[in-house]
Amino acid sequence: MSGSGWLRGARLVVSGANGAAKSDDAGDIAKSFPAVHGVSYRPEIDGLRTIAVGSVILYHAGVPFVPGGYAGVDIFFVISGYLISSIILGDLAQSRFRFLNFYERRIRRIFPALFTVLAASTVGAWFIYSPGQLDEYGKSLVATVAFAANIFFRMRTGYFNADSENSILIHMWSLAVEEQFYVFFPIVLIALHRFRVIGRNPALVAIAVVSLAWCLYQEAVDPVANFFSTPARAWELVAGALVAVNRASWLRLTAVRRDVAVAGRVAELAGAALMLGTIFMATISTRWPGIATIPVVAGTALVILCANSTSILGRALSLKPMVTIGLISYSAYLWHQPLFAIARATSTQALSGWAIGAIIALTFVLAWLSWRFVETPFRSRQKIGRLLIFGFGITVSGCAAAVGLALHFAQGVPSRFDKQTLAMAASIQTSPYREKCNNGEGLTYLSPEKACHFFGSRVTWAVLGDSHGIDLGYAIAERLKGSGQGLVQLTFNGCQGGLTFDSTMRQCSAWTRDAVSWLEQQRGITHVLLAYRHSSHLFGDQMHTYPMVPDAHPPGFELNEKADVAREKYWSDFVTVVQRMRNAGKTVYILQPIPELPMPIERYIFGRNHAAVQPGTSMAYYRARQAWVLARLAELAKRPGVVMIDPVPAVCEATRCLAIQNGMPLYSDDNHLSLPTARKVLRIAEAQGKLP
Numbered sequence: 001m002s003g004s005g006w007l008r009g010a011r012l013v014v015s016g017a018n019g020a021a022k023s024d025d026a027g028d029i030a031k032s033f034p035a036v037h038g039v040s041y042r043p044e045i046d047g048l049r050t051i052a053v054g055s056v057i058l059y060h061a062g063v064p065f066v067p068g069g070y071a072g073v074d075i076f077f078v079i080s081g082y083l084i085s086s087i088i089l090g091d092l093a094q095s096r097f098r099f100l101n102f103y104e105r106r107i108r109r110i111f112p113a114l115f116t117v118l119a120a121s122t123v124g125a126w127f128i129y130s131p132g133q134l135d136e137y138g139k140s141l142v143a144t145v146a147f148a149a150n151i152f153f154r155m156r157t158g159y160f161n162a163d164s165e166n167s168i169l170i171h172m173w174s175l176a177v178e179e180q181f182y183v184f185f186p187i188v189l190i191a192l193h194r195f196r197v198i199g200r201n202p203a204l205v206a207i208a209v210v211s212l213a214w215c216l217y218q219e220a221v222d223p224v225a226n227f228f229s230t231p232a233r234a235w236e237l238v239a240g241a242l243v244a245v246n247r248a249s250w251l252r253l254t255a256v257r258r259d260v261a262v263a264g265r266v267a268e269l270a271g272a273a274l275m276l277g278t279i280f281m282a283t284i285s286t287r288w289p290g291i292a293t294i295p296v297v298a299g300t301a302l303v304i305l306c307a308n309s310t311s312i313l314g315r316a317l318s319l320k321p322m323v324t325i326g327l328i329s330y331s332a333y334l335w336h337q338p339l340f341a342i343a344r345a346t347s348t349q350a351l352s353g354w355a356i357g358a359i360i361a362l363t364f365v366l367a368w369l370s371w372r373f374v375e376t377p378f379r380s381r382q383k384i385g386r387l388l389i390f391g392f393g394i395t396v397s398g399c400a401a402a403v404g405l406a407l408h409f410a411q412g413v414p415s416r417f418d419k420q421t422l423a424m425a426a427s428i429q430t431s432p433y434r435e436k437c438n439n440g441e442g443l444t445y446l447s448p449e450k451a452c453h454f455f456g457s458r459v460t461w462a463v464l465g466d467s468h469g470i471d472l473g474y475a476i477a478e479r480l481k482g483s484g485q486g487l488v489q490l491t492f493n494g495c496q497g498g499l500t501f502d503s504t505m506r507q508c509s510a511w512t513r514d515a516v517s518w519l520e521q522q523r524g525i526t527h528v529l530l531a532y533r534h535s536s537h538l539f540g541d542q543m544h545t546y547p548m549v550p551d552a553h554p555p556g557f558e559l560n561e562k563a564d565v566a567r568e569k570y571w572s573d574f575v576t577v578v579q580r581m582r583n584a585g586k587t588v589y590i591l592q593p594i595p596e597l598p599m600p601i602e603r604y605i606f607g608r609n610h611a612a613v614q615p616g617t618s619m620a621y622y623r624a625r626q627a628w629v630l631a632r633l634a635e636l637a638k639r640p641g642v643v644m645i646d647p648v649p650a651v652c653e654a655t656r657c658l659a660i661q662n663g664m665p666l667y668s669d670d671n672h673l674s675l676p677t678a679r680k681v682l683r684i685a686e687a688q689g690k691l692p
Helices: 024-032 043-061 069-093 099-128 131-145 149-156 162-166 170-195 200-221 223-228 230-256 258-281 291-306 312-317 320-327 329-345 353-379 386-409 419-426 467-483 508-521 534-539 563-583 601-605 619-636 675-687
Strands: 013-015 021-023 453-455 458-465 485-491 527-531 587-591 614-618 642-645 656-661
Touching (some): 043 291, 043 320, 069 170, 069 258, 099 131, 099 170, 099 386, 131 149, 170 200, 200 223, 200 230, 230 291, 258 291, 458 467, 614 619
Parallel strands (some): 458 527
Antiparallel strands (some): 013 021, 614 656
């Protein structure tokens, strides 16, 4: 996942007389720093890159046996820290470090392949994205060029959300982390070299400890922000820098002490076990980065420190296939996510095994072409001089930013589509207070006392839940408007509603406890609608697996518990909320599960299929997906004062549930009903005698 974590080791690959891969920059390092650090081209590093990029690609492909493949980014971070620190230290040792030279190298290594992929991605986005999606893509393009993609995607989504796998440029977050890190890290190494008030090792260890401490703190309070945070990732790059500082001493020690050499062989194998163990054992539910990240970082550092061309692991990593893939790993990383995202955006189902295999193969074909005809020529200082390379960097950055801004200010260029399509998209309505009155993950939340009230002054209704309650709650408020009664909206986007467990979503559980307690005290509120997307909270998002029914560990809480135990805790808390509302004298209305679509409604609309009726999914899928929840809701329905509101009649026929009916979208995305559909749900419930 690291856009430049391997960065070819700041290498220019050429072919030697014996056919072995060699590195111009590795040679530079060896010449400038031979006696102190003994840095030279290490084919095992390319092999290590192969493990890293392979795990990342397989993870994004959805291959089940590498659930922790995202840990490949951390391997890349350590490699990058080692190699870039080696370059800087080598230049400092020869008193030839210049920021101009440093950033020239960065431009040569990063920009050519990056902007080739960005150009191709923009063409793909133009043809497959709706106006809203293309607008968002344009902003992500600007963020990528500004090396701020980590900040952009932190504000938009979580890396493990279903939406993220359909984002063409989400993988650019790691490129941003590295470039932000390399703004200040050369200054640190220069200061340590010149002033020597404190040794390199104590200083780097101190930086790593502070960064790791921040990472562990953020892991607990804000795991989503932690994932994209440069300060929370810095310790991983510094781990590589510590190896760069100490490897020469380690090599000298192993040369004179056999026991240390033997320990090194054991250590490199242990390091490999730590890396692979993390890749195969971490899951989407593992908080990352955090405590679980330490083994893969430590393991990578041990392999880089101890492996060499004569060790068993070193020889395995230096095999020609491993080195070959490692050489093109930067380009492979850049290409794989756009290819997967575009393929998923044009498919109504999860990608088949054949499709995944074809995409992976195409990834490596494009990676080789990029490496051979884009990366390699730009690394030649003889072919492309400094002035030209800086001019190239400024020009392509400016052009890409201009394109991104143009797509944004043109609102995704809706003129690409015909009037019928645009009219259908414009017909989607949601609550006008969706953003203002809904809580989201943050440092603070909208307290129940300050929650939005609609419309009458005498509040008799409340909606409590996640975002599935927003539009239905607003529709109820509309219905009450003529009677002078009002409704209070108590919703928190994506919140599981835990009372006895803590959600990984910041402030979610605290808000739930406050909201439930507050409602108990409001005697005037006699009707409470509970609306939650239970199956997503309990089994994961359907777009990851459709048409297979997802069966993941609950993704947002009790990550260390067994899945069944976590689910029972969730349901016990939900039943407790129902009972507390009943004990407070309130009638409880429970929204039964909303049928989910296999893809967002925009893809039905902008897929250039103008059929007045478009099926979303089958009733068989709905029943299978919701079986666990429906069985438990059936038990709750037997309690007095508990009323079930069923959305199925509003969107489903006998054998299928619809995405579009009579030319009108029934949803606002893949799982939220549109406001008109929410009104229809209430009309049906009223006709059934379920509403007062």
